[in-house]
Amino acid sequence: MKNILLLGATGSIGDSALDVISQNPDSLNLYGMAFNSNIDKASDIANKFLPDYAYLENSNYQNKLIEKVNPKTEILSGKDELHNLLNDPLVDVIISAISGFSGLETTLMAAKTGKTILLANKESIVVAGDIILPLAKEFNTNVIPIDSEHNAIFQCLVGEKAKEDVSKIIITASGGPFVNKSLDELGMVTKEQALKHPNWEMGSKISIDSATLVNKCLELIEAKYLFDLNEKFFKLVVHPQSIVHSIVTYIDGSSICQMSNPDMRVPISHALSGTNRLPISFLEIDFSSLNLSFQDFPEDRAHVVNIAREICNSGGSSGTVFNAANEIAVASFLEDKIKFSQIYDVIYRTFDLMPLSNNLSIEAIYEIDNQSRREAEKVVKSFT
Numbered sequence: 001m002k003n004i005l006l007l008g009a010t011g012s013i014g015d016s017a018l019d020v021i022s023q024n025p026d027s028l029n030l031y032g033m034a035f036n037s038n039i040d041k042a043s044d045i046a047n048k049f050l051p052d053y054a055y056l057e058n059s060n061y062q063n064k065l066i067e068k069v070n071p072k073t074e075i076l077s078g079k080d081e082l083h084n085l086l087n088d089p090l091v092d093v094i095i096s097a098i099s100g101f102s103g104l105e106t107t108l109m110a111a112k113t114g115k116t117i118l119l120a121n122k123e124s125i126v127v128a129g130d131i132i133l134p135l136a137k138e139f140n141t142n143v144i145p146i147d148s149e150h151n152a153i154f155q156c157l158v159g160e161k162a163k164e165d166v167s168k169i170i171i172t173a174s175g176g177p178f179v180n181k182s183l184d185e186l187g188m189v190t191k192e193q194a195l196k197h198p199n200w201e202m203g204s205k206i207s208i209d210s211a212t213l214v215n216k217c218l219e220l221i222e223a224k225y226l227f228d229l230n231e232k233f234f235k236l237v238v239h240p241q242s243i244v245h246s247i248v249t250y251i252d253g254s255s256i257c258q259m260s261n262p263d264m265r266v267p268i269s270h271a272l273s274g275t276n277r278l279p280i281s282f283l284e285i286d287f288s289s290l291n292l293s294f295q296d297f298p299e300d301r302a303h304v305v306n307i308a309r310e311i312c313n314s315g316g317s318s319g320t321v322f323n324a325a326n327e328i329a330v331a332s333f334l335e336d337k338i339k340f341s342q343i344y345d346v347i348y349r350t351f352d353l354m355p356l357s358n359n360l361s362i363e364a365i366y367e368i369d370n371q372s373r374r375e376a377e378k379v380v381k382s383f384t
């Protein structure tokens, strides 16, 4: 039996992970869960899965949660209790699925546990890949990606020597709800349109990232760190059907890809499996009616992709600035403060305004995140 600690249990990845757990009750157990403040959803989960522990970040709701949850589940709050939960010897696997920069703290803690981390929170790698991955190595922590493209690459690399034998890795992008629309056509799109992804059901932040294609920029940086390869190895391609989740081409001309219908339970169950695959119910690909297409990444997003490539090469504070500017821009768009196309302007201007530095401590990353958010807020204000 694998004991799972699910960070971000009330979110979209949380839903998919819980579904995989519920389909495999003989091998998977929800041992602990963490979330921010959604006590209604959290209590439903706790009362169904009966975890030993539920951690909530927003301690104002602690008493209310205690009233709603079965007595078997102990309610935890405060950083020390979170730290103890992550290091509980009974926890086997930690799923890092808190959204955005808020996921950094727990991903860092998880990297030092020597357990297995299933990584969904790409933002923590974008801002602190230089710190998290060496820490994971030092503490013998096994990092398995569950972002679908990275999980696909991970599966295509099993048994291979990436450094010596890979010639190219193609990261696919669905293109989001505005695939084939030029940047000029995106000025007045509404948030309802932007939130409506054609293939995937996801949290609001990543849905907007998908619509802007910034998600693919974050994923390029994530891939560079997770697979420890130069950004030149990675090509971004639009594949609107979201069936091929990425492709690895080897130096002998073989290309290996991983395919499934778009469903986050597939990469999650792969990452939760051990020596055998875990069975889940899934929608089979209908190969006889399959019509796959691949297109170049849109030219008018070249600037944002070039920034992501620059971040891959320079490291340091650049990922933190990019991520903070994007988080402020996305939140401002969702609050109707800026237009969709201005998300890019907030990123570009903040990136230009912030000085870049190297060899950062975690404390410095938090400080730069703060400063970048303040700069990005100023840019947003200048638009309103």
Ligand code: NDP
Residues within 6 Å of the ligand: 007, 008, 009, 010, 011, 012, 013, 014, 034, 035, 036, 037, 038, 039, 057, 096, 097, 098, 099, 100, 102, 103, 120, 121, 122, 123, 146, 147, 148, 200, 201, 202, 203, 204, 205, 206, 264
């Ligand atoms: P959601 O917005 O749906 O869920 C976010 C989760 O994080 C919720 O459980 C939320 O709790 C919790 N949370 C937020 N802030 C905190 C905090 N400070 N402390 C503790 N818990 C917190 O996000 P998604 O599930 O869509 O995404 C999660 C991560 O996975 C992101 O990094 C995303 O990029 C990545 N990812 C997501 C994919 C998807 O298909 N959704 C695909 C690939 C990667 P509460 O509900 O209480 O607010």
Ligand code: MG
Residues within 6 Å of the ligand: 147, 148, 149, 219
């Ligand atoms: Mg992805």
